Amino acid sequence: MPRYSRRVLAALTAVAAIGALAACTSSAASTTSHSSAPKSAPAQPLTLYAAEGYDAVMAKAFTQKTGIPVKVDDDSTGPLLTKITAEKNNPQWSMLWVDGDTAFAALDKEGLLLPYQSSSASLNSLGTSLEPKDKSYSPTATTVMAALIYNAAKVTAVPKTYADLTGAAYKGKIGMNDPSQSGPTFPFIAGVMNQLGGEKNGVAAGESYFSKLKSNGLHIYPTNGDTLHALETGQIDYGLIQSSAATGETIKVKASANYKPEIVYLPQSTLLPSAIGIDKADNPVVAKEAKEFVDFALSPAGQAVMQTGDPSGDSLFWPIVSNVTALKQLPAFPTSYQTLDPYYWGPLEGQVNSWFDSTIK
Numbered sequence: 266m267p268r269y270s271r272r273v274l275a276a277l278t279a280v281a282a283i284g285a286l287a288a289c290t291s292s293a294a295s296t297t298s299h300s301s302a303p304k305s306a307p308a309q310p311l312t313l314y315a316a317e318g319y320d321a322v323m324a325k326a327f328t329q330k331t332g333i334p335v336k337v338d339d340d341s342t343g344p345l346l347t348k349i350t351a352e353k354n355n356p357q358w359s360m361l362w363v364d365g366d367t368a369f370a371a372l373d374k375e376g377l378l379l380p381y382q383s384s385s386a387s388l389n390s391l392g393t394s395l396e397p398k399d400k401s402y403s404p405t406a407t408t409v410m411a412a413l414i415y416n417a418a419k420v421t422a423v424p425k426t427y428a429d430l431t432g433a434a435y436k437g438k439i440g441m442n443d444p445s446q447s448g449p450t451f452p453f454i455a456g457v458m459n460q461l462g463g464e465k466n467g468v469a470a471g472e473s474y475f476s477k478l479k480s481n482g483l484h485i486y487p488t489n490g491d492t493l494h495a496l497e498t499g500q501i502d503y504g505l506i507q508s509s510a511a512t513g514e515t516i517k518v519k520a521s522a523n524y525k526p527e528i529v530y531l532p533q534s535t536l537l538p539s540a541i542g543i544d545k546a547d548n549p550v551v552a553k554e555a556k557e558f559v560d561f562a563l564s565p566a567g568q569a570v571m572q573t574g575d576p577s578g579d580s581l582f583w584p585i586v587s588n589v590t591a592l593k594q595l596p597a598f599p600t601s602y603q604t605l606d607p608y609y610w611g612p613l614e615g616q617v618n619s620w621f622d623s624t625i626k
Contacts, residue, residue: 403563
């Protein structure tokens with residue numbers, strides 16, 4: 266039996282339904298002169314590919330509000346993007362929601378995203394600055410990459426610049442995430458490369474910097490949680506991770522004589538927006554539902570769910586929606602930060618990650 270995509274099957278089902286309806290209408294026309302009002306199309310399930318700590322509770326809250334079912338495929342960003350690439354000719358996703366707008370810029374350049382701007386959302390100035398010109402995806406919040414979290418119970422040296430991390434005081438003591446697994450990590454690498462002249466002069470200077478870190482004993486772990494575990498167990502003394510994960514660690518952990526996590530932000534920290542993109546191949550019903558999900562995420566009710574769904578993790582973001590206040594556990598927004606051009610760096614992600622895999626890991 267031929268194997269059809271979910272959209273082709275949906276279309277065939279619709280054609281069959283129309284034919285059956287036409288037959289019934291023709292038969293009924295000889296006995297009655299009135300017809301019933303058309304019914305609205307039934308809700309179709311949304312499939313949300315997501316790497317947010319609050320994605321499941323957001324999906325549940327959205328379904329409760331709208332009646333639209335949402336299937337959540339929760340995974341790290343890297344594997345989700347790999348699935349989207351593998352499914353390019355038969356997409357199984359309706360929406361993607363992850364941290365890092367570089368991934369969305371790359372998908373947009375491939376023509377995979379449906380442009381949409383929520384007319385009901387009110388973004389603050391920071392949020393407006395993070396919107397793409399073509400509205401191909403919707404930013405929903407922001408964190409920073411990287412926060413440098415360190416064990417103040419063991420070390421006294423606190424770096425002031427990224428260059429300091431290549432010095433003898435930090436030899437064998439630094440850990441970071443794997444960009445092929447951890448979505449926030451490529452924007453961090455790109456941010457360092459950007460500071461070293463990446464947009465004008467390419468990535469060579471950035472590659473040289475990370476090679477120096479490797480020579481100084483850099484450790485690589487899959488994701489934020491793994492790097493934090495290495496910090497907690499004394500494998501490393503410094504970790505370069507997402508700000509929300511670092512702040513969550515300081516909230517969860519009771520300081521002791523052996524472990525006291527503290528955070529510093531090095532100039533220039535890179536803004537890391539979370540964002541939602543809609544699959545351009547969605548049928549009109551699913552596309553409409555996906556837009557409703559974006560509207561909900563950017564509404565006061567949706568933002569409240571985001572801020573409570575993962576209280577010691579991804580909920581620790583700085584809001585980009587007007588009249589939404591950051592959680593009190595968050596530090597002041599960093600004064601020294603940069604934003605990346607996602608349309609420059611996004612298409613380079615595969616190249617940079619491949620180089621990192623083969624050279625630094």
